[in-house]
Amino acid sequence: MSSLAVAAAAAGALTVAGPASPASAADCAAAWNSATAYTGGANVSYKGRNWSAKWWTQNETPGAASSGVWADKGACGGGSAPAQPPASGTCSHPAWKAGTWYAAGSIVRYTDGKYYRAEHDNPGYDPVISTWYWEPHACGGSNPGPSTPPPSNPSDPSGFVVSEAQFNQMFPNRNSFYTYKGLTAALSAYPGFAKTGGDTVKKQEAAAFLANVNHETGGLVHVVEQNTANYSHYCDRSQPYGCPAGQSAYYGRGPVQLSWNFNYKAAGDALGVNLLANPNLVQTDAAIAWKTALWYWNTQSGPGTMTPHNAMVNGRGFGETIRSINGSLECGGRNPAQVQSRIDSYQRFTRILGVTPGGNLSC
Structure with missing residues (x-):
């Protein structure tokens, strides 16, 4: 494979919560934290109820319609969910503007006329794309918007965790x-790709794959290798089938x-497909x-010890x-600039998908 580029900035270590003894019905477990990685069996509390993780998860809200990772263990701390703050009495919140810094708690009016509240500080991410940073907000009861965050990919029948709008944002x-369409048509060949584990893992794997692709192709710009002087080098005549398409094919x-x-x-x-001949x-x-x-991505380990797919789904x-x-060309200090380039792309893509990048970013 030709060399790719992405960066090597090691992110801070994640907090990981393991299994704990279940909390009683009267006691609430430790509060769920979106930045904490939980392993199967971990117990948390959220909105007056206890929840238990079925498998590894991070940034998947207990009880959310899109997340099946949390098992509801019942009411805690008296059995009632904490009171929610009343909705704003007026709908005079400012229009959302891309590139504007929003602190957590900010409320904006999106271009669809609905209101969104920032769950986390962000530099103006799109409320209907970066749903980890934004949640729908009921404004004065007159324009409640959707009851749950819009799906990340509402129109794509493949169920890919990256929407077409996000794909275009990644590769302008x-x-x-x-x-x-070509990408989603290819997904059926490897059904485990970006569909293994919880939503966090799925999005992280998609972002990792696309970040490496971004590096290999200069942002999905180059279809073929640009250094034509290398073309004749890629024919290994020792193979019994040789190079039927030609020495430089x-x-x-x-x-x-x-x-x-x-x-x-x-x-x-x-x-x-007979790619050897074609x-x-x-x-x-x-x-x-x-x-x-x-x-x-799904079947080759290359110079590593596992496939990229297994690396992402196994933490x-x-x-x-x-x-x-x-x-063999980039890791272990051989080419830190290339590694950092890859990391930069991965971090940018995880931001677009509204998911944390996780740890162990560098090699």
């Missing part, structure tokens, strides 16, 4: 070849810049191009995905 200068293409005849052979065999499909068919990237962190993609 992308090549028209890299379509969102297996240069880098697609979201992870798939290269070498043996990678085209392995990816094509896995996907049921490598150009990776630069002419968007769905096939995305599938090759997902093939590597090993973004840094381990860098190691699996280009660790």
Whole structure:
């Protein structure tokens, strides 16, 4: 694979809460904290009820319609939820403006005419995209807005955790070849991708994959490897099948810049497409191009010890995905600028998805 770039800034260590003895009906467990990572069996309290985590989770609100990770253990502390602050008596809140700093508690009127309250400080993230930072707000009872935050991807039947609007926000200068439709069409090839674990893990994996892709392609700008002098290097004649498409046919293409005849052979065999004989499909068919990237992400360890998919769903962190993609050239201090570039993209994409990046960002 060709070298990619992203940064290596180690984030602060996350607080991790493990299993605890269940709280009694009369006592509330420790209050749920969106910044804390909880392992299966951990107990928390939220809005007057106790909840128990079914598996690893972070930033998934107990009781939210979109989260099935928390099991309701019943009322605590007297059995009633704490009183909610009354809604504002007027609807004179200012219009939301992108790029404006909003402190937690700020209320704005969005372009759809509905009101949103900042749950966390943010530099003007879009209320209907960054739903971790914003929640719908009932203004004076006259314009309550949705009862639950809008889904992150309301129109995409694939259920991908990245909406088309978020995808476009991540890649404002992308090549028209890299379509969102091509990406979602490729997801069926690897159904576990960005659909394993809770919402936090799903979003973190999607952000990690797209951050590495961003680095490999210069922001989804380049479809083929730019250094043509390298083209003839990617033919390993020792392979029994050789290079039927030609000595210079297996240069880098697609979201992870798939290269070498043996990678085209392995990816094509896995996907049921003869890429060894037809490598150009990776630069002419968007769905096939995305599938090759997902093939590597979900099945190849590269110079690392695990696949990037396993690194993200098993809590090993973004840094381990860098190691699996280009660790022999970048990790261990070999190219810290490239590592940091990847990390920067990952942190930016997690902000767009409204999820924390987690720990172990560098390799």
